[in-house]
Amino acid sequence: MIRANDIKSAKKILQDWRRKNYSLTLVPTMGYFHDGHIALMAKARQLSNKVIVSLFVNPAQFGPEEDLDKYPRDFDGDSKKAAAAGVDLLFCPTVPEMYHDNHMTEVSVRELSARLCGIDRPVHFSGVTTIVAKLFNIVQPDYAVFGEKDFQQLVIIKQMTADLHYSTTIIGHPIVREKSGLAMSSRNAYLTDYEREVAHSLYTALDSIRREVQKSKGQKVVAELIKMAKNIIIQHAECSIDYIAIIDSDTLKPCAVISQLSRAVGAIRINDRIRLIDNVALYDEPV
Ligand code: AMP
Numbered sequence: 338m339i340r341a342n343d344i345k346s347a348k349k350i351l352q353d354w355r356r357k358n359y360s361l362t363l364v365p366t367m368g369y370f371h372d373g374h375i376a377l378m379a380k381a382r383q384l385s386n387k388v389i390v391s392l393f394v395n396p397a398q399f400g401p402e403e404d405l406d407k408y409p410r411d412f413d414g415d416s417k418k419a420a421a422a423g424v425d426l427l428f429c430p431t432v433p434e435m436y437h438d439n440h441m442t443e444v445s446v447r448e449l450s451a452r453l454c455g456i457d458r459p460v461h462f463s464g465v466t467t468i469v470a471k472l473f474n475i476v477q478p479d480y481a482v483f484g485e486k487d488f489q490q491l492v493i494i495k496q497m498t499a500d501l502h503y504s505t506t507i508i509g510h511p512i513v514r515e516k517s518g519l520a521m522s523s524r525n526a527y528l529t530d531y532e533r534e535v536a537h538s539l540y541t542a543l544d545s546i547r548r549e550v551q552k553s554k555g556q557k558v559v560a561e562l563i564k565m566a567k568n569i570i571i572q573h574a575e576c577s578i579d580y581i582a583i584i585d586s587d588t589l590k591p592c593a594v595i596s597q598l599s600r601a602v603g604a605i606r607i608n609d610r611i612r613l614i615d616n617v618a619l620y621d622e623p624v
Contacts, residue, residue, distance in 0.1 A: 338420040340427045344475055347428045351389070351476060360385035363478035363505075365469055368392040369409040369523035370418045373513040377482045378422040380510050384480045389426045390419050391472050396432060398464030409526045428476070435471060444470040446493045446500070452589045453489050454604060454614065457579055465490055466497050473503050481505050486512045486520050488602060488616045492589055512615070518544065520615045527611045535573040536613055539605050542566035543617040546583065546601040550619045555595040559583050562601075570605055579604035579612065586618070595619060 341347035354361060362381035366374055381388040392415060399405035412429065419427050443463050449455075450462035473481070483491045495507050513521050518540035519533065528536055546562045563581050570576050581603040583592050592599045602616040 338416070338424050338427055340416060340429065342429050342431065344430055344434060347426065347430075347475060350426055354387050355477070359387045360480075361387050361389060361476065361478045362480040362482060363472060363476045364388065364390045364424075364482050365472050366390060366392055367394045367408065367523065368415050369411055369526065370415050371513075371521045371523065371525075373484055373486060373521040375418065375422050376513045377484055377510050378419065378424055380508065381480070381482050382423045384482070384508065387425045388423065389428060389476055389478065390424045391428045391430075391476075392419075393428075393430055393435065393468065393472075395435075395464060395468040397436065397467055398461050400458055400460055403458075404524075404527075409523055435468070443467050444497065444501075446496050449489070449493045449496055449589055453580060453582065453584070453602060455489075457604070457612075462490070462493055466493060469494055470497065470501065473498075473505055478505050480508055482508045482510055484512065485509050485616065486522065487614070488586075488600065489589060492587070514540065520613075522613065524611060524613065528607065532575060532607050532611070535575050536605075536607055536611075538570050538573055538576060539603055539613055539615045540617070542569040542581065543601040543603055543615055545569060547617050547619050550595055550599070555619075557595070559592060559595065566601065566603070570603075575608050577606045577609065579606060583619070 339350055362385040364377045364381050394408050396405055444466045445463035446466055455462055483494055491509050498505055498507050517537040519537040546566050549557050549562055566581050567578055570578055583599055583601050585592055586598045586600045597620050599619045600616055604614045606612050
């Protein structure tokens, strides 16, 4: 595995690969790899000749009160894991190079970025789309793999890719979970053992919506399903709810009635310190 810490050396390697007609897949990450990241890398391995993983804790997607400074980092451990996963190029640019002093440009996707997590994190998604646009321009990948764990992000990236005419095909990857159902996340490192036990209530709540919907063949009232899920979460005094919703997977708009495209989504806070998100498709997605 080659490691490039600046744009110029990454571009040199990528140009060489493109000249040799290799197909390229990019997996953008913020590091502190867990099995969810590794699964995305394995998917990328199947898609193309060369796998590029970017590792960049992107300041632009953190709000002023958020956890940028304490976001978990382990560059050496990540390098070893990426090499073991068959990654060809680990691209770790610096903040001053990605956002030079006179940086003025922002890429943002209207409407979709304002919904769900965008309500509590108003600058988050424009930070994400700006960095992903930059990475697409540097790498020019044939494919890019994103996790369904960040479902809103995946939908927004697909929209940006279509709107800006990128030639990259966006591939979504299913969520990788702990045995308890808790979605793997770098932020799980913040959880104490006890908090980890209550954190999976988010998945339990969203999955209970899925089970009720399938049992009733979609006939349940949306508001009742949301109330049931919220009750599961607030049984734990440590958990507060940012939102629980049933949305359309394409538009991210709340569903009035359940359809094949409906998805239960949620964000909770544990002890007001740790914000976790998750989502569950209410019907099996067509393959
Ligand atoms: P992050 O490093 O948290 O920015 O995540 C990098 C990529 O990994 C994003 O596309 C995430 O959606 C994806 N990802 C994170 N956690 C998981 C998970 N548990 N299962 C699948 N994909 C994930």
